Amino acid sequence: MTHVIELDGVVRRYGGAGAPALGPLDLRVAQGEALAVTGPSGSGKSTLLNLVAGLDKPSEGTVTVDGRRIDRLGEHALARFRRERIGMVFQFFNLLDDLTVADNIQLPAQLTGTARRGTAARAGELMDLLGIGRHARAYPGRLSGGERQRVAVARALINRPALLLADEPTGALDTASGQDVRELLGELHRGGQTIVLVTHDLALAESWASRTIHLVDGRIAADTPARAAR
Numbered sequence: 001m002t003h004v005i006e007l008d009g010v011v012r013r014y015g016g017a018g019a020p021a022l023g024p025l026d027l028r029v030a031q032g033e034a035l036a037v038t039g040p041s042g043s044g045k046s047t048l049l050n051l052v053a054g055l056d057k058p059s060e061g062t063v064t065v066d067g068r069r070i071d072r073l074g075e076h077a078l079a080r081f082r083r084e085r086i087g088m089v090f091q092f093f094n095l096l097d098d099l100t101v102a103d104n105i106q107l108p109a110q111l112t113g114t115a116r117r118g119t120a121a122r123a124g125e126l127m128d129l130l131g132i133g134r135h136a137r138a139y140p141g142r143l144s145g146g147e148r149q150r151v152a153v154a155r156a157l158i159n160r161p162a163l164l165l166a167d168e169p170t171g172a173l174d175t176a177s178g179q180d181v182r183e184l185l186g187e188l189h190r191g192g193q194t195i196v197l198v199t200h201d202l203a204l205a206e207s208w209a210s211r212t213i214h215l216v217d218g219r220i221a222a223d224t225p226a227r228a229a230r
Helices: 045-053 075-085 101-111 116-129 145-157 175-190 202-208
Strands: 003-012 022-030 034-038 060-065 086-089 163-167 195-198 211-216 219-225
Touching: 003 045, 022 045, 022 060, 022 219, 034 045, 034 202, 045 060, 045 163, 045 195, 075 086, 086 145, 101 116, 101 145, 116 145, 145 163, 145 175, 175 195, 175 202
Parallel strands: 034 195, 034 211, 086 163, 163 195
Antiparallel strands: 003 022, 003 060, 211 219
């Protein structure tokens, strides 16, 4: 089995010798798996996501993503790795309001040096797949929350990442838009995309994830296939 994420003996402390924010923790996420990470505030969910994204480094242990030991990469190499191999979706979209939908989606590919023609074609495919093609020339401020989140997902997928990370992607959405994003994540998972999602929304976790881990005080308190968790 190929693992996209491998965490071994990971501990993250912030100042002093008190209890760690995360760990000790061992975790494997297989290629094509959809993992939901749940837990109360302060349980270590965001710390875990930041370590996997290379936005933070462990105090102890190793973090391997898509076959690379990212915990020992420098900042420049990490930034390049994230652009090429990791897609990220956030609660508040993080779209650039002065760029059109199409330009927002293409931006990560342009930062990697991909030719504009190929980037535009890929963006068109994603917009059609996600049902936002009619908004290609619109600006994000004119879209609904659900539509903006679809743009954010398309942007995250533009470089064909090995891993899609999502941090509370339905947190800023109304009920209908949240359901729209749940269905979208399910479609991506069925298409083979490896996904790790942090959420307080248990309905979101149970509706699409193939596995759920529950963190308490920085440790995995439960690790359950979604069907068994229902």
